[in-house]
Amino acid sequence: MTYDFDIIIIGGGATGLGTALEAITRGYKVLLLEGHDFGKGTSSKSTKLVHGGLRYLANLDIALVKEGLEERYYFLNNAPHLAKKQTYLIPLRNWYEKSKYFLGTKLYDTLSGKLKIGRSKMLNKSSTLLEAPNLNHELINGSAIYYDGQFDDTRLLITLLRTFEERGGLAFNYHLVSSFQEQNGHIYGVSGKNTLTNEDFTYTAKVVINATGTFCDSTNQLADNSHKYENVAVAQGTHLVFDKDVFDSKHAILVPETIDGRVLFILPWHDKIVVGTTDVKVEKPTLEPTAKADEIQFILNTLNQYGTNKVSNKDIRSVFCGQRPLVKPKGSTSTAKISRKHEIFTTDNKMVTIVGGKWTIYRRMGQDTIDYIEKEFGFKKTNSITRELKLFAYSTDIIKYPLSSYGSDINSIDLIQKELHNYGKLHDRLPYLQAEVIYHVRYEKARTVEDILLRRTRAMFLDAKAALESAQVVADLMAAELKHDGEWKIKQLHNIALIAEKFTVGKL
Numbered sequence: 001m002t003y004d005f006d007i008i009i010i011g012g013g014a015t016g017l018g019t020a021l022e023a024i025t026r027g028y029k030v031l032l033l034e035g036h037d038f039g040k041g042t043s044s045k046s047t048k049l050v051h052g053g054l055r056y057l058a059n060l061d062i063a064l065v066k067e068g069l070e071e072r073y074y075f076l077n078n079a080p081h082l083a084k085k086q087t088y089l090i091p092l093r094n095w096y097e098k099s100k101y102f103l104g105t106k107l108y109d110t111l112s113g114k115l116k117i118g119r120s121k122m123l124n125k126s127s128t129l130l131e132a133p134n135l136n137h138e139l140i141n142g143s144a145i146y147y148d149g150q151f152d153d154t155r156l157l158i159t160l161l162r163t164f165e166e167r168g169g170l171a172f173n174y175h176l177v178s179s180f181q182e183q184n185g186h187i188y189g190v191s192g193k194n195t196l197t198n199e200d201f202t203y204t205a206k207v208v209i210n211a212t213g214t215f216c217d218s219t220n221q222l223a224d225n226s227h228k229y230e231n232v233a234v235a236q237g238t239h240l241v242f243d244k245d246v247f248d249s250k251h252a253i254l255v256p257e258t259i260d261g262r263v264l265f266i267l268p269w270h271d272k273i274v275v276g277t278t279d280v281k282v283e284k285p286t287l288e289p290t291a292k293a294d295e296i297q298f299i300l301n302t303l304n305q306y307g308t309n310k311v312s313n314k315d316i317r318s319v320f321c322g323q324r325p326l327v328k329p330k331g332s333t334s335t336a337k338i339s340r341k342h343e344i345f346t347t348d349n350k351m352v353t354i355v356g357g358k359w360t361i362y363r364r365m366g367q368d369t370i371d372y373i374e375k376e377f378g379f380k381k382t383n384s385i386t387r388e389l390k391l392f393a394y395s396t397d398i399i400k401y402p403l404s405s406y407g408s409d410i411n412s413i414d415l416i417q418k419e420l421h422n423y424g425k426l427h428d429r430l431p432y433l434q435a436e437v438i439y440h441v442r443y444e445k446a447r448t449v450e451d452i453l454l455r456r457t458r459a460m461f462l463d464a465k466a467a468l469e470s471a472q473v474v475a476d477l478m479a480a481e482l483k484h485d486g487e488w489k490i491k492q493l494h495n496i497a498l499i500a501e502k503f504t505v506g507k508l
């Protein structure tokens with residue numbers, strides 16, 4: 001039998017694109033199909049940390065932390081235009097906490113070995129307050145500072161897509177897989193619909209990979225109804241976004257113990273402050289989840305406990321919420337305690353699933369999946385080259401966000417501005433240029449106003465009201481570029497208004 005591809009990957013999040021890039025760089029013919037837009041699922045709604053996971057040391061998950069620290073190094077090295085080193089300050093209340101975090105951060109440094117990105121240190125109370133003047137001085141007795149990374153999740157995702165395409169890979173968004181072809185107990189093809197054009201598609205491959213994150217059980221169920229798939233536990237995490245003057249600090253803050261025994265981050269990100277996250281068990285996953293009132297209140301309370309500037313609902317610029325695909329352990333109940341390890345397995349009819357893990361280790365998950373396939377399906381063994389693979393538009397020139405995220409391709413934005421004689425911004429309160437919208441349509445497969453405002457720019461995550469106010473400009477620019485009519489614009493504006501409600505606390 002001849003196949004269209006060697007490998008088809010279903011799901012265009014961090015896991016799917018990480019695996020796609022690994023496969024194409026190892027010489028395979030690869031197709032990736034995403035049912036909505038790239039990053040529409042969990043991969044646009046992370047806390048934006050590139051980390052080993054200091055808190056996992058408490059569970060003695062040493063191998064997991066070590067793997068994360070190793071990947072952190074390659075992550076930062078291969079995409080310096082999208083990911084950077086960040087210092088994290090842990091406010092500490094007493095000698096017990098100081099000793100615990102002294103040992104914890106030193107162990108974290110040691111586990112990084114040669115791939116260390118900085119050396120942790122301890123500060124007394126007065127030095128801590130100089131570094132983070134908005135910390136509640138009554139609560140603290142000193143602090144620990146350690147290093148991890150920070151990134152822009154969907155800008156990195158789109159960069160993985162461009163790197164994959166540059167090497168001959170094929171990837172389509174808005175291609176929802178709804179059925180499978182099987183012969184002699186082996187899945188060899190997928191069918192579905194292009195949800196933008198309503199056209200049907202069928203493609204075949206030697207191996208089909210399920211990388212559908214929180215939906216991976218239902219995808220497996222669709223492919224194999226012979227028994228029940230229950231491999232994934234889903235937990236929801238919410239973040240609130242504020243203007244940066246809400247919390248003045250030279251460092252990101254890690255609140256070491258919230259009242260529910262978790263950690264909470266207060267992070268500078270794109271000239272705003274992101275605060276999160278929560279961990280709430282979810283029975284049925286959804287693509288665009290809604291933050292619960294008690295999650296929002298919990299974050300506000302913790303921020304008000306640790307900060308001197310008191311905040312309330314009216315200060316929130318955006319709220320975003322993502323759902324974690326966690327590998328389900330036998331017998332555990334609290335999703336916060338479930339290990340963030342990843343798992344690869346095959347259904348009875350030979351579809352491969354890769355699930356769990358975290359954004360930081362997207363490369364390693366891809367490498368492990370292709371190693372697994374070569375072994376299980378009798379393919380010739382090939383070597384991974386992604387550790388040293390510089391991603392599309394790699395650049396070490398530090399310019400200000402958002403233009404930094406275009407790396408060495410920044411001239412393309414310039415050219416579009418000149419071509420259109422358009423040097424305007426999208427909105428006074430947003431950092432984006434109108435020319436960026438055209439770039440996203442031409443080179444990054446953006447097809448809806450939502451794609452632009454949520455995942456090519458991060459407008460909706462930074463300021464939901466400003467994002468919605470700029471939707472008309474985005475719709476006009478896209479309609480002119482893609483030759484859409486007025487009816488298309490009306491539908492787009494209706495859809496983005498519904499989405500904006502999810503990113504808003506109270507009335508828009």
Ligand SMILES: Cc1cc2nc3c(=O)[nH]c(=O)nc-3n(C[C@H](O)[C@H](O)[C@H](O)COP(=O)(O)OP(=O)(O)OC[C@H]3O[C@@H](n4cnc5c(N)ncnc54)[C@H](O)[C@@H]3O)c2cc1C
Pocket residue numbers: 010011012013014015016033034035036037038039040041042043044045046047048049050051175176177178211212213214215219235236237238277287321322323324325355356357358359360361
């Ligand atoms: C609140 C929160 C905070 C986090 N913070 C961090 C962090 O700071 N650092 C870190 O390293 N990790 C973090 N993570 C973890 C990380 O975000 C996830 O592990 C990762 O994004 C999961 O990616 P994925 O590709 O497996 O899933 P997804 O991103 O959900 O991708 C799955 C894709 O499959 C598509 N799909 C589903 N069904 C079909 C179908 N039938 N046909 C075609 N496509 C389909 C979906 O549309 C979706 O786009 C966080 C997670 C959460 C929830």
